[in-house]
Amino acid sequence: EAGVAQSPRYKIIEKRQSVAFWCNPISGHATLYWYQQILGQGPKLLIQFQNNGVVDDSQLPKDRFSAERLKGVDSTLKIQPAKLEDSAVYLCASSFGVNEQFFGPGTRLTVL
Amino acid sequence: RKEVEQDPGPFNVPEGATVAFNCTYSNSASQSFFWYRQDCRKEPKLLMSVYSSGNEDGRFTAQLNRASQYISLLIRDSKLSDSATYLCVVIIQGAQKLVFGQGTRLTINP
Numbered sequence: 001e002a003g004v005a006q007s008p009r010y011k012i013i014e015k016r017q018s019v020a021f022w023c024n025p026i027s028g029h030a031t032l033y034w035y036q037q038i039l040g041q042g043p044k045l046l047i048q049f050q051n052n053g054v055v056d057d058s059q060l061p062k063d064r065f066s067a068e069r070l071k072g073v074d075s076t077l078k079i080q081p082a083k084l085e086d087s088a089v090y091l092c093a094s095s096f097g098v099n100e101q102f103f104g105p106g107t108r109l110t111v112l
Numbered sequence: 113r114k115e116v117e118q119d120p121g122p123f124n125v126p127e128g129a130t131v132a133f134n135c136t137y138s139n140s141a142s143q144s145f146f147w148y149r150q151d152c153r154k155e156p157k158l159l160m161s162v163y164s165s166g167n168e169d170g171r172f173t174a175q176l177n178r179a180s181q182y183i184s185l186l187i188r189d190s191k192l193s194d195s196a197t198y199l200c201v202v203i204i205q206g207a208q209k210l211v212f213g214q215g216t217r218l219t220i221n222p
Contacts (some may be wrong), residue, residue, distance in 0.1 A: 033210075035212075040214070041201075041215075042116075042118075042121070042212035042213050042215050043156065045209055045211075048209055055209075056209050091156075091214050096144060098145060099161070099203070100146075101210060104153055105154070106155055
């Protein structure tokens with residue numbers, strides 16, 4: 001069974017630039033999550049989708065971060081403009097229910 | 113106060129030893145609990161769920177103490193391959209979202 005796919009795996013940008021990440025969840029998983037994991041910390045939920053609707057985006061910095069899941073499958077997360085403190089690994093996860101989540105390999109973002 | 117707190121470690125123990133770590137949660141409405149494992153530069157993966165009655169999977173035992181609001185993970189006869197970060201995860205009733213602790217880093221030494 002194919003897992004959660006993410007691209008790119010690595011991205012280096014300068015501050016104030018824009019960046020976008022893509023995620024393809026496991027087929028049939030209605031729930032999709034984006035997490036930010038800063039070095040030495042646990043993953044922090046940014047946004048949760050149920051199909052193409054947003055369930056929770058309370059921790060998403062909406063002045064610079066946006067995410068969409070238009071057809072209820074793939075999702076994109078965008079940062080515009082990036083700040084130094086956005087350097088982190090961005091993890092996408094999906095689940096069939098609310099319990100076990102399956103994570104993608106993540107995108108490691110470095111903002112210079 | 114953080115919703116889920118863990119001792120970040122690192123814990124350095126010799127191969128074959130028994131090691132245990134705890135995780136405390138602040139929200140009494142927490143309903144489901146898990147331990148995830150994260151290898152260096154990899155994604156988190158579910159290690160085991162934590163049930164009210166406690167559960168065991170081979171060398172791993174997880175327990176829940178609702179009165180004191182903590183969960184624990186015990187690893188017996190530790191192996192080199194157990195070296196990883198162990199993330200405590202809690203689902204808040206009604207919120208239906210997972211809250212991760214910062215993780216406990218474990219290194220098993222030969």
